[in-house]
Amino acid sequence: MITLPIYNTDGKEVDNVKLDEKVFDGLVHKTALHQAVVAFRANQRKGLAGTKTRGEVSGGGRKPWRQKGTGRARAGSSRSPLWRHGGVVFGPHPRDYSYLLPKRIKQLALRSALNAKVKENNLIIIDTLKIQEGKTKEVARVFSNLKIATEAKRILLVIGGSLDAQLARALRNLSFLEVGNARYTNAYELLTARKVIATKDGFKELVGRIK
Numbered sequence: 001m002i003t004l005p006i007y008n009t010d011g012k013e014v015d016n017v018k019l020d021e022k023v024f025d026g027l028v029h030k031t032a033l034h035q036a037v038v039a040f041r042a043n044q045r046k047g048l049a050g051t052k053t054r055g056e057v058s059g060g061g062r063k064p065w066r067q068k069g070t071g072r073a074r075a076g077s078s079r080s081p082l083w084r085h086g087g088v089v090f091g092p093h094p095r096d097y098s099y100l101l102p103k104r105i106k107q108l109a110l111r112s113a114l115n116a117k118v119k120e121n122n123l124i125i126i127d128t129l130k131i132q133e134g135k136t137k138e139v140a141r142v143f144s145n146l147k148i149a150t151e152a153k154r155i156l157l158v159i160g161g162s163l164d165a166q167l168a169r170a171l172r173n174l175s176f177l178e179v180g181n182a183r184y185t186n187a188y189e190l191l192t193a194r195k196v197i198a199t200k201d202g203f204k205e206l207v208g209r210i211k
Contacts (some may be wrong), residue, residue, distance in 0.1 A: 002118065006125045011145030014127055017203070023210050026119070030114045033187060035101060036109035040188040044045045045056060051091030060086075062134030072077040104145070106187070111210045113190035124148070124197045130158070134166035148195055150176045156193035158182050174193040182206040 002024055006015040021023030067074055081089045117123040117211070124146060131138040143150055157179045162170070171179055178190055182198070182205035190196060198206065 003149070004123065004125055006127050007146060008127050009142045010125065010143065011142075011147065017125060017200075020137075020211065023111055023207055024115060024118060026111065026115055028116050028138070029108050030061040030131060032105050033191065035105055036088040037191065039099060039101045040186060045097040047097050049092040050094050053089075053091075054081060054087030057085070057087045061136050066211045070115065070117075094121070107210050109204040110185075110190070111185035113187040114206070114210075117190060117196050122193075122195050123199060124195065125203050126197060127200055129157075129165060129167065129199055131170055134170050136170050139167075139170045148197075150169070150174075154178060154192060155195045155197060156180055157188055158185055158196065158198040158202040158206060160199060160205045178179040 001021060001125075002019045003016045004019060005013045008014045051071045054077065057079040060077040062078075064075045064078050065072065065175070075083075080152070083085050114123070115190055126142075126146070140150075143155075148155065153176055155177050157171070157177060159179065159180050162181070163179065168179075171177060171180075178193065182202040185206060
């Protein structure tokens with residue numbers, strides 16, 4: 001059975017947690033991860049690209065010239081796709097790219113992402129995250145105590161419940177840090193993070209979602 005240490009804000013090991021073998025079985029299902037990542041990125045697309053057809057372009061209601069007798073090709077509108085300033089044929093229109101994944105695939109992807117972080121030794125569990133003054137330097141000191149290099153790295157902090165205003169104010173100035181609630185954290189966020197730091201409550205809630 002795999003055990004992970006639990007650290008306090010001073011970087012000292014205060015406890016440990018035994019990982020559930022049903023969740024942390026060491027298997028990383030790449031196909032499920034791929035499907036979860038593609039679905040997440042597709043759901044982020046806005047799909048706002050749009051062009052106007054000949055019926056949507058302003059003007060062109062009058063017939064440019066009479067049908068016969070001019071020697072020119074017949075034309076019914078100056079907004080024909082063949083004309084300059086005319087409509088667009090088969091152009092893009094606003095659409096919805098989002099789609100739903102089966103719940104089991106999302107759970108499998110989340111479990112695989114957690115297993116990958118454990119294999120890489122990139123999952124750190126802390127007892128709790130509390131600060132006294134609500135200063136950013138206090139949080140930065142916590143990362144320093146945990147010996148986490150923060151230069152040009154993306155760190156994901158997974159918490160349980162909601163942030164208090166004081167802690168939220170201290171965390172928002174750290175450009176390398178992303179804060180996620182364990183109730184909504186997904187496989188994409190875990191995979192793109194170089195390091196995952198989870199509070200004890202957040203880790204328990206995250207594992208509970210998979211079980």
